[in-house]
Amino acid sequence: MISKYPQDHEGEYANILPTDGQRPHNKACCNENNSSIIDQKKENSSNARLMHLKIKSIQSKFEDLTILNRSLKAEILVISETKIDRSYPDSQFKLQGYNMFRKDIAKGTGGLLVYISTTIPSRKLTLPTAYKTLQAIAVDVKIGRQDILVLSIYRPPNSSKKENKICGNYLQRVESELNSICQWACFKKKPVIVVGDLNLDRLRLDRSEGKILRDLEEVNDLHCLINEPTRVTANSQTLIDVMFTNNPNLFRNCGVYNPEISDHTMIYGEMTEKVKKPTTKTLVHRQTKTTDFDNFNKDLLDAPWHVGEIFDDLDDAYDYRAFSHDVTNFAGNLSLHVGVPYFSRWRQIPLAIMRTTSVPT
Numbered sequence: 141m142i143s144k145y146p147q148d149h150e151g152e153y154a155n156i157l158p159t160d161g162q163r164p165h166n167k168a169c170c171n172e173n174n175s176s177i178i179d180q181k182k183e184n185s186s187n188a189r190l191m192h193l194k195i196k197s198i199q200s201k202f203e204d205l206t207i208l209n210r211s212l213k214a215e216i217l218v219i220s221e222t223k224i225d226r227s228y229p230d231s232q233f234k235l236q237g238y239n240m241f242r243k244d245i246a247k248g249t250g251g252l253l254v255y256i257s258t259t260i261p262s263r264k265l266t267l268p269t270a271y272k273t274l275q276a277i278a279v280d281v282k283i284g285r286q287d288i289l290v291l292s293i294y295r296p297p298n299s300s301k302k303e304n305k306i307c308g309n310y311l312q313r314v315e316s317e318l319n320s321i322c323q324w325a326c327f328k329k330k331p332v333i334v335v336g337d338l339n340l341d342r343l344r345l346d347r348s349e350g351k352i353l354r355d356l357e358e359v360n361d362l363h364c365l366i367n368e369p370t371r372v373t374a375n376s377q378t379l380i381d382v383m384f385t386n387n388p389n390l391f392r393n394c395g396v397y398n399p400e401i402s403d404h405t406m407i408y409g410e411m412t413e414k415v416k417k418p419t420t421k422t423l424v425h426r427q428t429k430t431t432d433f434d435n436f437n438k439d440l441l442d443a444p445w446h447v448g449e450i451f452d453d454l455d456d457a458y459d460y461r462a463f464s465h466d467v468t469n470f471a472g473n474l475s476l477h478v479g480v481p482y483f484s485r486w487r488q489i490p491l492a493i494m495r496t497t498s499v500p501t
Contacts, residue, residue, distance in 0.1 A: 184392070217254070243275055251275065269320070275296075279292075289328050295338045371405070
């Protein structure tokens with residue numbers, strides 16, 4: 141199904157009011173001047189920021205990326221076309237203060253990295269199926285009051301003749317898989333953000349690739365938040381790095397920014413939800429890894445338990461010094477400082493640390 145939408149002289153969707161059931165080009169987010177992007181973060185330091193950059197090999201540009209993010213301070217940073225494989229350890233591309241999720245294809249081709257600030261509870265989701273034309277990572281995050289699904293997608297450029305023979309009509313397969321993964325995300329009944337490089341030009345409605353994106357938006361009730369070219373050459377301007385959402389009210393403003401480390405511009409969205417720095421809580425538990433249970437049991441047998449009966453309060457009896465002293469001698473206290481979000485369903489303390497060790501008899 142292809143709907144007809146008015147275009148301006150450059151083929152972009154016109155900014156008009158909806159008529160006869162037509163959907164307007166999204167105006168919820170205005171593009172800001174590139175030079176103000178750092179100032180925006182200073183003025184709204186607690187508002188979450190999401191960014192995407194097609195880096196075209198992170199191996200040679202990781203240092204530049206690190207310096208860039210120190211200035212831009214994204215809470216969610218999506219990097220596509222990383223061109224690495226599992227021979228590269230996570231530690232090589234770790235950003236301090238971020239959890240990292242990655243999907244590698246092969247050295248020199250494709251790949252995704254998703255960085256989520258440790259101030260935001262996050263967990264990676266299992267995709268419903270394997271995709272032949274797309275690479276994707278889905279992460280649940282909690283920002284402010286919102287549970288949000290961030291779906292990062294990279295689609296490699298047009299297929300070869302060999303791929304066409306395997307997949308049949310390649311663009312039809314792309315359209316089918318894009319709809320499939322976006323419908324799966326939207327069925328989660330929560331705000332969804334789809335971000336990445338799809339290598340489909342949204343500025344060209346007159347071509348199949350533009351129609352695929354527009355139909356994708358209409359079928360899944362998605363709104364495109366970027367309306368400027370993201371790759372500019374001497375001969376062309378294309379919008380192939382996209383940010384879609386089914387809830388445009390999540391964003392204060394969106395735009396493009398040229399970090400000059402790729403031939404693609406970075407796209408960003410400044411969110412309305414604020415990131416709260418988690419408070420910490422100290423957990424104290426017994427460390428029994430090196431406990432000598434034979435001597436411990438002997439001390440328990442020799443302890444003057446009858447003295448505890450003089451206490452009316454159960455807590456006082458528990459804190460009876462003879463018992464407390466013996467336990468501490470054999471199993472010292474271990475303190476753990478943990479951020480509050482880790483107590484939620486998003487991430488739990490490892491059971492190996494928190495389990496209660498029974499004393500053999």
